[in-house]
Amino acid sequence: MADENPEITPSGPPAGHNEARRTFLKQSSVLTALALTPGPLVKAAEAEFDEKVAAAIEQVPLRLEINGKKYKLSVEPRTTLLDLLREQLHLTGTKKGCDYGQCGACTVHVDGQRVNSCLTLAVMQDGRKVTTIEGLADGDKLHPMQEAFLKHDGFQCGYCTPGQIMSAVACVREGHADSEGEIREFMSGNICRCGAYPNIVAAIQEVKNGGQKV
Amino acid sequence: MNQFQYLRPTKQQAAIEALARTPNAQFIAGGTNLLDLMKRGVLEPPRLIDINRLPLGKIERDNGRLRIGALALNGAVAEDKQVLERQPLLAQALNAGASAQLRNMATVGGNMLQRTRCSYFYDTAMPCNKREPGSGCGALEGYNRMHAIFGFSDKCIAVHPSDMSVALVALDATVLISGPKGDRRLPFADLHRLPGDTPQKDTNLEPGELITAVEIPDGPFTKNVHYLKVRERASYAFALVSVAAALSLDGNTIKDARLAMGGVAHKPWRLAEAEKSLIGKPATEATFRQAADIAMQGAKAFKHNSYKLRMAPNSIIQALKNAASVA
Numbered sequence: 001m002a003d004e005n006p007e008i009t010p011s012g013p014p015a016g017h018n019e020a021r022r023t024f025l026k027q028s029s030v031l032t033a034l035a036l037t038p039g040p041l042v043k044a045a046e047a048e049f050d051e052k053v054a055a056a057i058e059q060v061p062l063r064l065e066i067n068g069k070k071y072k073l074s075v076e077p078r079t080t081l082l083d084l085l086r087e088q089l090h091l092t093g094t095k096k097g098c099d100y101g102q103c104g105a106c107t108v109h110v111d112g113q114r115v116n117s118c119l120t121l122a123v124m125q126d127g128r129k130v131t132t133i134e135g136l137a138d139g140d141k142l143h144p145m146q147e148a149f150l151k152h153d154g155f156q157c158g159y160c161t162p163g164q165i166m167s168a169v170a171c172v173r174e175g176h177a178d179s180e181g182e183i184r185e186f187m188s189g190n191i192c193r194c195g196a197y198p199n200i201v202a203a204i205q206e207v208k209n210g211g212q213k214v
Numbered sequence: 215m216n217q218f219q220y221l222r223p224t225k226q227q228a229a230i231e232a233l234a235r236t237p238n239a240q241f242i243a244g245g246t247n248l249l250d251l252m253k254r255g256v257l258e259p260p261r262l263i264d265i266n267r268l269p270l271g272k273i274e275r276d277n278g279r280l281r282i283g284a285l286a287l288n289g290a291v292a293e294d295k296q297v298l299e300r301q302p303l304l305a306q307a308l309n310a311g312a313s314a315q316l317r318n319m320a321t322v323g324g325n326m327l328q329r330t331r332c333s334y335f336y337d338t339a340m341p342c343n344k345r346e347p348g349s350g351c352g353a354l355e356g357y358n359r360m361h362a363i364f365g366f367s368d369k370c371i372a373v374h375p376s377d378m379s380v381a382l383v384a385l386d387a388t389v390l391i392s393g394p395k396g397d398r399r400l401p402f403a404d405l406h407r408l409p410g411d412t413p414q415k416d417t418n419l420e421p422g423e424l425i426t427a428v429e430i431p432d433g434p435f436t437k438n439v440h441y442l443k444v445r446e447r448a449s450y451a452f453a454l455v456s457v458a459a460a461l462s463l464d465g466n467t468i469k470d471a472r473l474a475m476g477g478v479a480h481k482p483w484r485l486a487e488a489e490k491s492l493i494g495k496p497a498t499e500a501t502f503r504q505a506a507d508i509a510m511q512g513a514k515a516f517k518h519n520s521y522k523l524r525m526a527p528n529s530i531i532q533a534l535k536n537a538a539s540v541a
Contacts, residue, residue: 120244121242123222123264187314
């Protein structure tokens with residue numbers, strides 16, 4: 001299955017049943033929208049919408065590549081990327097800390113850039129490539145940043161660690177790891193309530209100075 | 215979070231029409247402020263119009279102006295070569311805001327339209343004229359240490375939280391707007407408004423209008439600039455007070471100057487009179503102190519923010535010293 005890299009549709013309620021309901025709701029919401037708005041405006045506007053998601057209020061189709069695997073999904077528009085990863089796809093390495101973009105525990109990479117997955121809707125990421133902490137290692141071989149966190153004891157309770165590591169990898173890739181001060185500034189979006197900061201900085205410096213490809 | 219209808223237009227006109235058609239509908243770009251507010255029930259838009267598929271992310275220079283698309287990301291703008299070369303003050307202000315992750319999400323248009331972080335606005339159990347007109351201002355007699363010292367009214371004493379906007383107002387930026395009635399240009403200084411009797415209105419945008427870009431004219435402020443942000447921790451916190459300072463020096467003489475403050479008013483606070491006082495003078499602490507005195511005229515504190523009456527002028531002096539590299 002993995003060889004051919006097929007699209008994965010996570011299991012859930014019987015597809016047929018769900019599909020029918022979805023289609024009905026989608027059609028009915030489009031019809032409601034049509035009924036409530038002046039004709040010419042709707043025509044002009046609806047023609048220029050991404051048709052897949054026009055007027056969807058219940059479930060929206062979504063394609064994502066996560067850690068190299070392609071997913072074909074259906075999500076409620078309210079679902080954040082974080083909740084999609086954890087609740088629907090059971091990729092629980094990414095943590096929910098504050099859920100308000102204040103702690104950084106939910107940090108993942110989208111198209112190579114680090115972001116807070118709690119403050120973006122999954123549907124907004126349609127077509128993008130997501131990397132989570134689960135996608136960092138190469139099989140059993142840990143990523144150099146994971147090794148460095150182990151070596152330098154860059155954590156105590158470990159809850160913030162997946163976010164710290166995702167952020168740290170980006171920090172080095174961005175070229176913002178040239179000094180302790182710069183690392184602290186560009187890692188400030190990741191809070192560690194155990195206070196492992198000196199060890200986190202040491203881990204990042206080792207990876208940066210080691211010159212390995214991150 | 216409330217249920218909403220999600221739309222993803224690919225054409226600007228469709229986005230504008232979709233917004234105009236539904237009362238309380240919202241554009242969503244980065245979502246870093248809007249989703250925060252929706253999760254807390256502060257905003258409950260029935261329709262979200264995702265504008266990320268509109269081609270508004272370019273940073274380009276033409277005709278002596280730097281034009282930054284509304285969807286350009288804060289992080290990308292702060293690292294852009296032309297921005298660093300022509301408008302380093304803007305890059306400094308952007309990097310002073312939020313975290314690296316949030317700067318990779320937040321857009322330029324969204325940054326300027328972010329809502330106040332006043333805790334009474336955020337707490338739906340509290341009165342707030344901005345969130346619920348007529349309910350009163352919780353901060354007026356409440357815990358108001360983060361609040362305004364300029365331009366407030368008895369309806370609202372909240373401050374605007376954007377660092378980027380403080381630099382943009384200092385740099386004479388212009389906002390490009392597209393709306394149901396066509397396109398228009400608005401001086402950045404006129405985008406945000408003072409609360410007066412209608413604090414629910416943060417800006418002078420008309421219903422259905424979309425910010426498409428911001429333009430900054432080339433200027434002489436490519437070297438002696440400094441964005442100073444005073445906050446409760448070294449990084450990743452909103453400003454208690456911030457200062458954008460830009461000087462054009464001829465030897466030690468100030469030829470031109472731009473000054474603005476953040477964290478002190480309902481809008482980014484340009485200090486035009488203080489700027490004038492600097493021109494033609496030597497770049498010394500005495501000159502800067504005089505400008506700070508002028509800047510602070512009319513300031514008034516509340517019960518918990520009187521520290522700003524000293525912090526603000528000291529920050530102005532320090533920012534100007536840093537800009538001029540005066541020890």
